[in-house]
Amino acid sequence: MNENIIEVSGLTKRFGDLVAVNDVAFTVTAGEIFAFLGPNGAGKSTTIKMLTTLLLPTKGKILIDGHDPVSDQDAVRRSFGIVFQDPSLDDELTAYENMEFHAILYKVSPAQRAKKIEGLMKFVELWDRKDGLVKTFSGGMKRRLEIARGLLHDPRIFFLDEPTLGLDPQTRNHIWSYLNDLSKKDGVTVFFTTHYMEEAEKIAARVAIIDHGRIVACDSPAGLKSKTKTSTLEEAFLNLTGHEIRDEEATGADRMRQHRQMWARR
């Protein structure tokens, strides 16, 4: 009944000597809200890039909606929408033109195009700014526009890499409640990363925690809390990943040390 819409096994990505993603495996069921959490540099964005055909895995198997992102890129690309960690709008175009560009690229039928663009832009409250150049938008407005754009072609899976970074609480609540609806009503699978633990705790059915490229836990927020005997997801997260601050430019030796400490803690 509940099919796995994302299946990942043995997924590994090396950049030279650095193993950014190390033998990762997890599944996400269709319609689920799934949080992918981890400290800076843990390998979250790298994993998302491999799931979304932007990066070839070094090793491992991925199935997105039944298709392999390595061999069947177009089928995979049709199945998801994405909000990247970094901005990805064309600043020199207007908000509406950015939406239109996306709609045409994804072959949204001309009959539906205008209606859908209007609907989504009204939802993110940018309709009155539709003819404004994106370069005149604030960070939050750009983020909202990217979210609207990612949903334009009715994706089955929505990837969001730190979608709420830099947004005010009002907008964050607004967006999460919409994503929640999307998952509950339309069965869209939501796969997101965030550094705001309370967001994940509130909205995600399941949480995977990745650290140094490895998944250290994958469970419901309640399950993680009881396993670590903590009362909030944030505490559980710190318990699982440790308190040291991650330096993304850490040397190989530092990384080894961190690894060792992690093993020692167990």
Add this chain to the structure above:
Amino acid sequence: MTTIYILWLRQLKRFFRSRSRVLGSVAQPLLFLIALGFGFGPIYQRAGRGNFMEFLAPGIISMTILFSSVFNGIEIIWDRQFGFLKETLVAPVSRMGIMLGRTAGGATVSLLQALLVFVLSMAVGFRPASWGNLPLALVFMVLIAVLFTAMGTAIASLLEDFQGFQVIMNFLVQPLFFLSGALFPLEGLPKALGIVARVDLLSYGVDGLRATLAGISYFGLGTDLVVLMLASLVVLAVGSYLFSKIQI
């Protein structure tokens, strides 16, 4: 097809919205036309070669297309840095379509600039030898534009950031221009320079344009056409391949 169209349209919109780019792109060619055209004109005339402006204008139009095309191709680096490239790369369309659309857009933009420079060159005294050859001249402009936009795209596919940009400008684009015969006749050059000019693909564009606009040709129209068409196809193929291999 719609992919190519929408990417083409985007390039045009971006161009028309940036007035400084329109102006900047014709300021340098105009300066060259005036300084070199009027500066060297008398010497050229005394050497018994006729009107220098007639010789120079096709060279400067080629220069305009070269610089603008390579730049438009290399703009992909900007898209990569500002993130927009990702938006196109995850779309369910072929990378080939994206590459062709970008190339068509970039080439159109540089063609527009070339036409502007053509009009300006007429303002400073240039007259085409025969108006009937204008369509063929246009064909050459398109070929030069496509060739070098595709080259810029191919190069940009290999570069991660802006750092390589200056190197490309200094070690590829400038030599392509200065050694192409855009500014001087290819007859009677020192042997080494003559060989370099023959290897330089822009030489054939300059020659073709000069043949059609001024009735002066060194390689012959047929050679110019064939070389430019073959080179465009090869560079487009290589560019599409490199573009399809981009990972982010």
